[in-house]
Amino acid sequence: MAKFCNKCGTPLVDGKCPNCADKKDVQETVEVQQDLGNSLLDILKNIWKKPIETIKKYTEDGSMPLALILLGIAIVVGGLYTYFYTNSVYKGLGKDLNSWLTSIAMMSGESFDPIVTSQTFPFFGLFLSGALMTLAMYGFLILLSKLFVGVIFKGKGTLKEYTSTIAVASVFPTVLSAIGIITGFISYKLTAIIYLSGLVIFIVMTVQSFLEVLKAKENRLSYAIPLTVILTYVAAIIVIIIIAAIFYTSNQPVYYY
Amino acid sequence: MAKFCNKCGTPLVDGKCPNCESEVKEEKIKDSEDKKSVSTEENILTEYFEILKGMFTKPVQTIKKYATEKNLALGIGSIVICSILFGVLIHVLLSNIFSSVGLDLSVISSMIEMLNTQLATTGISLPVIGSTGVKMAIMFALASVIMAGLIYLMHVVIFKKKLDFKKIITMIGVIEVSFSAFLLVATIASFIHYVLGIIITIFAIGFFLVQFHQGILAIALTNRTQTIYTIALCVGIAIIAFILAFVTVAVCIIVALITGISQNLDSLVQSSWGSMGL
Numbered sequence: 265m266a267k268f269c270n271k272c273g274t275p276l277v278d279g280k281c282p283n284c285a286d287k288k289d290v291q292e293t294v295e296v297q298q299d300l301g302n303s304l305l306d307i308l309k310n311i312w313k314k315p316i317e318t319i320k321k322y323t324e325d326g327s328m329p330l331a332l333i334l335l336g337i338a339i340v341v342g343g344l345y346t347y348f349y350t351n352s353v354y355k356g357l358g359k360d361l362n363s364w365l366t367s368i369a370m371m372s373g374e375s376f377d378p379i380v381t382s383q384t385f386p387f388f389g390l391f392l393s394g395a396l397m398t399l400a401m402y403g404f405l406i407l408l409s410k411l412f413v414g415v416i417f418k419g420k421g422t423l424k425e426y427t428s429t430i431a432v433a434s435v436f437p438t439v440l441s442a443i444g445i446i447t448g449f450i451s452y453k454l455t456a457i458i459y460l461s462g463l464v465i466f467i468v469m470t471v472q473s474f475l476e477v478l479k480a481k482e483n484r485l486s487y488a489i490p491l492t493v494i495l496t497y498v499a500a501i502i503v504i505i506i507i508a509a510i511f512y513t514s515n516q517p518v519y520y521y
Numbered sequence: 522m523a524k525f526c527n528k529c530g531t532p533l534v535d536g537k538c539p540n541c542e543s544e545v546k547e548e549k550i551k552d553s554e555d556k557k558s559v560s561t562e563e564n565i566l567t568e569y570f571e572i573l574k575g576m577f578t579k580p581v582q583t584i585k586k587y588a589t590e591k592n593l594a595l596g597i598g599s600i601v602i603c604s605i606l607f608g609v610l611i612h613v614l615l616s617n618i619f620s621s622v623g624l625d626l627s628v629i630s631s632m633i634e635m636l637n638t639q640l641a642t643t644g645i646s647l648p649v650i651g652s653t654g655v656k657m658a659i660m661f662a663l664a665s666v667i668m669a670g671l672i673y674l675m676h677v678v679i680f681k682k683k684l685d686f687k688k689i690i691t692m693i694g695v696i697e698v699s700f701s702a703f704l705l706v707a708t709i710a711s712f713i714h715y716v717l718g719i720i721i722t723i724f725a726i727g728f729f730l731v732q733f734h735q736g737i738l739a740i741a742l743t744n745r746t747q748t749i750y751t752i753a754l755c756v757g758i759a760i761i762a763f764i765l766a767f768v769t770v771a772v773c774i775i776v777a778l779i780t781g782i783s784q785n786l787d788s789l790v791q792s793s794w795g796s797m798g799l
Binding site: 313314315316460461464465467468469471472482483485486487489490491493494 | 581724728735756757
């Protein structure tokens, strides 16, 4: 039996070379990372041309790390979008309001001092609330899809497959939200249209993926999808209200009598 | 042998009266046409109820079966019924929302009209609430036609595929049959409580959008990716139309509440001055 490594001459430990085994581990990790990177690029490139085929491919692959990375990116972008869009809406609405009030004042022959809208909101609070909202939305969407489409209306697919499908489809709203962050500096109305487009494409792709990839019952989908979407929004709003209440009460000054 | 008609006195031709024979023929034709129209009306009604049942049990098969050029009349009829029911629902919802806070829709409408005449010189006009239901019915019918136009445009102009416009209109009419039923239920429910009416309406919109998705899938002649983008565009426009309808209703409610509150305040101030003897 060999006692030394035939590659580097190091004494073997439990029949393995400590140097070469480490290198192999590192190489495997690098390969997995490269695979994840390539998969992300592949999804970004092909999902626009062949959306259902791309979703099917990565759902059948069943790679949970990839699904979690995609959802993680979606959550971060959701947080950033909330911060930038809130500022954009505040400034844009302020401008619009000022121009309306000025024109009304001009018509009635009075002068009007424009309202100052230079205030910026704190980054961390808005980012965190946006990220939590996105997390709650995707979390409830995955669980309720599995419940209504999978269990109650007897579709196929495991929770892992539902997670992968929704994670890959989330690329649409994530990319369009990222574009919306940039257009937010130009117009808050344009950003709203871009964001809404992302949301609509996401819902259409998800419904189509449930039909084709997860073999949902097509005659029951008109009951399952509205229930899933409506309850997802209700649940996410409840969670956000609870979180906001916790933040609010924890930031209140404590009075000692 | 008789030479003249014993009914009108006209000379007979080949033993038959040219006047009375043609009248008999016309009567026969009229009778058969009447029977045909009654049977067509019966058929349309039967088909309407068959579609209604089918859209709740087997929507995809029902859309494929009935969304054909032959059923154009049924499709148009369904769109008209659905538009009227949508307008009625909005009107009933508004009335019930106002009555829940002690306001009357007709009184509020006339008050807003009076305010509009006063504001006419400034160029500002408040939404006339009384006709919101009619406006919504027209908007819904227009939105249905725009949807059909978009599907046609995507097929014929962008993706260069032939698709009959009549078939698209019929498909939209077929999916609006179940939506009409939901609107009717929501209208009745809003008499119990307007929140119940709103919840049913929101579910109905979701139900309608999924069936709209399946309807486009059923009649589309484009490839899968092209069809999905067509669906996304049409569903997106439909969502925007519904959001606009809700925003209009919300604006009406806000305007009405502000007007009602200011009127109540005025009367309260006047009565308090009066009680003080001033």
